[in-house]
Amino acid sequence: MKRIFHTTALALVAVCSVVIGAQQQIRTPKQMPLPRNPDWAKMEVETLHVQGQVHMIAGAGGNIAVQVGNTGVLLVDTGYEQMSGKVLAAIRKLSGDRTLRTIINTTLSDAHTGANAVLVKEGRLNQAGPGLGQRPNEADLIGHSNLLALMTDIGRDKIPVERWPPSVFSGKQKDLYSNDEPVVVLAVPDAVTSGDSMVWFRKSDVVATGEIFNQATFPYIDLAHGGTINGIIEGLNTVLDMTVPKHNQEGGTMVIPGYGRIGDEHDVLEYRDMVTIVRDRVQAAINKKMTLAQVKAMKPSATYEYELRFNRDPAWTAEMFVEAIYTNLTARK
Amino acid sequence: MRLMTLPPEFITILIRCPELAGRAGVLVVCINCKSTARNELRHRFFGRDNGAAGSDLGRAYHQMFSAGRTALVLPFLLAVLLIPSVPAFAQIDFTGVWNGNTNAEDGPERAAGPSLVEFLGLPINDQARQWGLAYRPGRLSLPEHQCQVHAIHYIHRGPFAARIWEERDPVTHQLIAIHEAISTYEQKRTIWMDGRPHPSANAPHTWMGFSTGVWNGNMLTVTTTHVKHAWHRRENLPSSDEVTVIEHWVRNGNVWTHISVTEDPIFLAEPLIKSEDLTLNASPNFNPFWPCESIEEGERARGQVPHYLPGTNPWVAEYAAIHKLPQEVTLGGPEQMYPEYRNRMKTLPVAVFEEKAPPSVGTSSTPTPPAAPAGGRGAAPPAAGRGGGAGRGGRGN
Numbered sequence: 114m115k116r117i118f119h120t121t122a123l124a125l126v127a128v129c130s131v132v133i134g135a136q137q138q139i140r141t142p143k144q145m146p147l148p149r150n151p152d153w154a155k156m157e158v159e160t161l162h163v164q165g166q167v168h169m170i171a172g173a174g175g176n177i178a179v180q181v182g183n184t185g186v187l188l189v190d191t192g193y194e195q196m197s198g199k200v201l202a203a204i205r206k207l208s209g210d211r212t213l214r215t216i217i218n219t220t221l222s223d224a225h226t227g228a229n230a231v232l233v234k235e236g237r238l239n240q241a242g243p244g245l246g247q248r249p250n251e252a253d254l255i256g257h258s259n260l261l262a263l264m265t266d267i268g269r270d271k272i273p274v275e276r277w278p279p280s281v282f283s284g285k286q287k288d289l290y291s292n293d294e295p296v297v298v299l300a301v302p303d304a305v306t307s308g309d310s311m312v313w314f315r316k317s318d319v320v321a322t323g324e325i326f327n328q329a330t331f332p333y334i335d336l337a338h339g340g341t342i343n344g345i346i347e348g349l350n351t352v353l354d355m356t357v358p359k360h361n362q363e364g365g366t367m368v369i370p371g372y373g374r375i376g377d378e379h380d381v382l383e384y385r386d387m388v389t390i391v392r393d394r395v396q397a398a399i400n401k402k403m404t405l406a407q408v409k410a411m412k413p414s415a416t417y418e419y420e421l422r423f424n425r426d427p428a429w430t431a432e433m434f435v436e437a438i439y440t441n442l443t444a445r446k
Numbered sequence: 447m448r449l450m451t452l453p454p455e456f457i458t459i460l461i462r463c464p465e466l467a468g469r470a471g472v473l474v475v476c477i478n479c480k481s482t483a484r485n486e487l488r489h490r491f492f493g494r495d496n497g498a499a500g501s502d503l504g505r506a507y508h509q510m511f512s513a514g515r516t517a518l519v520l521p522f523l524l525a526v527l528l529i530p531s532v533p534a535f536a537q538i539d540f541t542g543v544w545n546g547n548t549n550a551e552d553g554p555e556r557a558a559g560p561s562l563v564e565f566l567g568l569p570i571n572d573q574a575r576q577w578g579l580a581y582r583p584g585r586l587s588l589p590e591h592q593c594q595v596h597a598i599h600y601i602h603r604g605p606f607a608a609r610i611w612e613e614r615d616p617v618t619h620q621l622i623a624i625h626e627a628i629s630t631y632e633q634k635r636t637i638w639m640d641g642r643p644h645p646s647a648n649a650p651h652t653w654m655g656f657s658t659g660v661w662n663g664n665m666l667t668v669t670t671t672h673v674k675h676a677w678h679r680r681e682n683l684p685s686s687d688e689v690t691v692i693e694h695w696v697r698n699g700n701v702w703t704h705i706s707v708t709e710d711p712i713f714l715a716e717p718l719i720k721s722e723d724l725t726l727n728a729s730p731n732f733n734p735f736w737p738c739e740s741i742e743e744g745e746r747a748r749g750q751v752p753h754y755l756p757g758t759n760p761w762v763a764e765y766a767a768i769h770k771l772p773q774e775v776t777l778g779g780p781e782q783m784y785p786e787y788r789n790r791m792k793t794l795p796v797a798v799f800e801e802k803a804p805p806s807v808g809t810s811s812t813p814t815p816p817a818a819p820a821g822g823r824g825a826a827p828p829a830a831g832r833g834g835g836a837g838r839g840g841r842g843n
Contacts, residue, residue, distance in 0.1 A: 139658070140690045140709070141671035142647035161648055171648045350749040353590055361631050361738050362593040363653055363674070375650040380687075382590045383675045389751040390580065397755050414756040418577040421712045422686055 144329040144373045146426035147174065147224060153195040160203050163375055164367045165317025166292055168207055171373075173200045174224030178321040178369050180314060181207050182292020185214035188232065188252075189312045189321040189369075190225040197228035201235060212237045215291060217298055218256040218278055219323025219371070221263050221306045221338060229254060230275030257300050258283040260308030263338050301325060301348040305332065307339025311348065313355055321369040322352055326381055328373020330426040331416070331434040332388060334441060342392050342438045349385035353378060387419050395438045405439050537664045538697045539612070540624065543732050544724040546606035555603040559680045561765040565778030574683055574713035575777055579759050581682040584752035584807065593738035595631035597653045597676030599691045599708040602722050604630035609732050624659060624666070632736045637668050644671050651675075651687050666695040678708070678718060683778075686712035700726035715780040752807050760804045766797035773797040 148156075158172040160179075170177040173192030177200060180187040186208045192200050204213065213236030218226050236252020239245060256278030264277045282298065289296040294316040301309040305324040312321040325332055325348040334340040352368065356378035359365035368376040394415045398408045408415065409432060416424070416431040424431040546556065565578055585591060596604050607629040613622045624637040635654035644656055655673035659666050670691040678685045685708070694705040702724040709717050766776040772794030781787050 139644055139669045139671060141673070141688050143688055143711075144647065159646060159648055161646070169648070346749055358593070361595045361633075361653070361736075362590065363595075367650065374648045377650065378590060379594065379674055380651070382588075385749070386585070386751045386753075389749060390753050393751070393753070394755060414576075418573040418580070418684075421573055422688070 144425075146329040146429075147372060149428055153193075156196060156199075158192075158196065158199045158203050160207060161375060163317075163369060164319050165314065166294060167314050167317045167319040167367075167369075169369050169375060170200055170203050172196075174227060175219075175222070175324065175371050176321070176369050176373075178312065178314075178319070179204060179207055180292055180294070180296070180317070181211065182294065183211075184292050185212040186236075187215040187217070187289075187291045187296065188213065189217045190219055190323075191216060191228035191232045193224060194227040194231060197231040200228060201232065213252045214238065215253045215255065215289065217310065217312050218254070218260060219311060219321065220309045221260060221335070222324070222333075225323070225371070226272075226276055229278075230273060233275070253280050254278045255280045255282070255287065255289075255298060257281065257308045257310050259300075259339070260306070260310075263306060263308050299351065301344065301351070303339055303341040303344035304348045305340050305345065306335045309344075309348070311352065318357075318366045319369060320352055320355055320366060322348070322371060322381075324371035325349055326352065326368065326370040326376070326384055328370050328376065328380070328384075329423070330372070330429050331391075331419075331423045331431060333429055334434070334437040336437055336441060340437075340441075342388075342441050346385065346389055346392060349381060349388065352381050353385060356381065387423070391416050391419070391435070392438055392442075395435060396442055399439065399442055405436060405443075408435060408439050537661045538666065538695075540610045540666070540695060540697060540702065541612055542610060543727040543730055544608045544610065544702050545727050546602070546604070547723050547725060555680070556605055560682070561768075562682060562761045563759070563763075563776055564765045565679065565683055566771070566776050567782050568679060568683065568778040569714055569716040569718055569780035569783055570678065570683060570778045571713060571715040574678070575779075576756070577684045577713070578679075578682045579762060580753050580756065582752040582754050582759075582804075582807070583681065586681060587743040588751070589740040589742060592740040592743075594676075595633060595653050595738075596680075597673050597685065597689075598635065598655050598657075598670050599673065599685065599689060599706055599718075600677060600680070601628055601630055601633060601653075602704050602706065602724075603720070604628075606630055606722075606724070607727070607732060608724070609730075609734075627732075627734055629732060629734050630736065631738070632734055637666075644669075655691065662694075664696070666693075668693040668695065678710070678713065684713055686710050688712055702726070716783070746807075750807065755805070758805045760802050763797040763799040764801075767799035770796050 156172060158170050161169050161171065163169050163178070166180050166182050168179045168181065170179060170192070173196035175190050175192060177192055178189035186204060188204070191197070213232065216229065216232060216236070218229065220226075233252045233254050237250055238248075238253055239250060254277075258281040261278055261281045264272045282300075285300050287298040289298065294314060297313040297315060299311050299313060301311055301323065309323055309325065311323050311325070314320070325345045327333070332345050334342055334345065356366035356368065358378050362379050362382075364377055366378060368378070368381055370376055370380075395408060398411065398415075403411070412432065412435065413420065415435045420431050562581075562583070563578065565575065570578075586594070595601070609627045611625050613625060614620060615622055621639045623639055626635045626637065628634070631653075633654055635657060637657040637659040639659050642658065644658065649656075649672060651672045651674045653674055653676065655670040657668050657670040659668045661667075668691075670693070673685075673687065673689050673691065675687045676685045677683055689708055689710045692707040692709075694707075696703040696705070703721060704724060705719070705721045707717050707719050708714065763773055765771075766773045772791060774794055775782070775791055776797070781790075
């Protein structure tokens with residue numbers, strides 16, 4: 114028995130050596146778009162520290178920025194409603210029992226605003242009621258006035274009123290002070306939609322861009338809701354204005370994209386270049402009086418070299434992107 | 447870890463200990479130990495005074511030997527089977543200052559750098575080729591591009607010097623990491639040798655990426671992920687942010703042979719394999735200072751990105767014609783890495799270059815900037831110029 118045991122053990126050790134000697138197949142993970150019709154029970158969120166007081170929750174739809182400090186919690190976007198429980202658990206893990214004070218929406222889609230109603234109710238504006246009047250004591254929900262207008266136009270039967278941002282701003286920006294940090298909400302006019310914003314955490318040195326910057330796909334242009342290609346490019350140029358790399362075009366201001374991995378100025382730069390080049394190609398075709406059918410036929414030259422990297426969402430293909438640019442640039446002003 | 451001679455009842459296995467923050471170590475499995483043997487082993491490891499109580503390894507040891515033999519050994523061995531990769535102890539010391547050999551096979555990459563549309567010998571795919579043909583050097587004159595550096599799969603071909611040192615556990619002397627400070631662009635990297643996992647898909651990417659290493663005999667094999675979008679050939683052939691770089695470090699005396707295998711699912715049709723030799727410098731002098739501050743190089747419309755529209759790059763044939771090469775040869779591709787391609791080269795006509803003025807940079811969406819005075823950095827390019835409105839934008843390294 115002892116000999117059998119010895120032999121077995123030594124054989125296992127020999128196998129172990131082979132396994133140990135083999136190289137593990139480690140590869141850089143691909144940036145993938147959101148799954149369509151996901152199995153919500155199987156979707157998981159991941160929390161990453163970005164910089165300073167700001168963290169990122171990924172996997173609940175659009176990325177969620179979480180600022181945690183002594184005075185409470187501030188969120189940028191809320192993810193899908195179906196993921197709200199997991200998002201809330203992730204926030205609690207980050208913040209303990211600190212109160213959720215503020216939620217800022219960057220754009221319209223369900224992936225960013227879906228859990229507004231659930232998470233707002235988890236928050237508190239004040240510790241006590243006096244001064245609130247008729248307003249419920251829940252987290253403040255902020256968005257651009259155009260975002261509220263879009264939701265109103267779409268209607269309460271499709272977007273419940275509880276998801277609408279009651280605190281709106283209509284100018285270029287709205288300034289907040291949260292957790293001893295200036296937080297600037299900047300309007301991004303006529304970008305993915307007409308109601309987009311980005312959020313700049315000035316002390317933590319982090320920008321949450323919303324959907325104009327997407328690590329997995331070409332930027333979505335929601336033409337039906339006021340989106341424009343030049344608004345997206347101008348938004349990306351604005352991000353480049355705000356970001357300052359720490360050393361040799363790396364680090365410094367960190368960027369939370371609408372989807373995908375954390376980036377910095379260089380990541381936004383390459384994305385801006387790509388979107389601008391594709392826009393220029395479509396514009397050049399329009400200048401030659403080419404029709405949409407002809408522009409589609411000249412594919413792959415419009416987006417060709419970027420397609421292996423960004424044409425990963427069957428719901429938003431390179432062809433759809435080119436068509437949206439063409440439609441947008443040829444629309445009557 | 448102390449060196450010791452173990453009784454034959456013990457089997458030593460290299461494992462990664464989660465209890466020790468993922469560090470590698472030697473665990474000892476006792477096949478048929480008597481209590482006296484166990485005690486002897488414990489005393490050899492931890493001394494007779496502290497026993498196993500005072501350290502994580504000690505607690506792990508106690509847990510290991512407090513269980514029954516069969517309940518312990520088989521599950522443990524099965525667990526080891528599931529350990530995918532295990533860093534072991536350093537075989538070769540790379541510590542020191544190393545200098546690149548700029549006169550070797552990689553000389554053309556190091557000094558003046560490649561010409562425009564000089565893609566030959568690179569296993570690029572058609573997407574990379576199109577990217578390169580649309581590339582206009584003025585793009586590198588944009589302030590945000592000016593301080594862009596060589597990424598990890600290219601930097602060993604810069605005018606390169608590196609200082610390498612080891613980081614070891616102060617108690618066990620186990621190798622935790624190998625650090626490499628690279629003179630070019632003041633880059634620093636850490637090669638983790640403690641078996642830690644690579645970051646998630648949502649983590650940031652950097653020029654140097656995230657590296658882990660293992661020893662294959664005397665060769666160090668390094669795997670790097672999470673690298674930024676950069677270039678396979680300086681400036682005009684892109685590399686994606688999904689590259690994975692496998693390096694093999696070999697030392698023969700005072701020569702460090704650095705071999706890299708770059709996989710890029712976006713821009714390479716086959717892995718790109720390169721090698722460089724570096725020489726150990728007896729002097730510890732090392733110039734790591736490479737400050738970069740971007741400046742505005744001429745006026746341009748906000749958001750303008752210099753590039754050539756498809757089919758409008760006027761320089762495609764220049765390099766090929768100067769060197770009397772067929773055009774196809776300069777456009778790269780995986781077939782060019784193999785000797786058989788020489789036969790095909792002989793059947794192709796030599797390229798002809800007809801110089802013509804490059805198209806303007808702007809489009810109707812991005813108006814052409816006003817021309818600066820003749821010869822100025824922001825001037826529209828002369829007929830013979832290659833730049834995108836702001837000089838050639840090339841790098842001398």
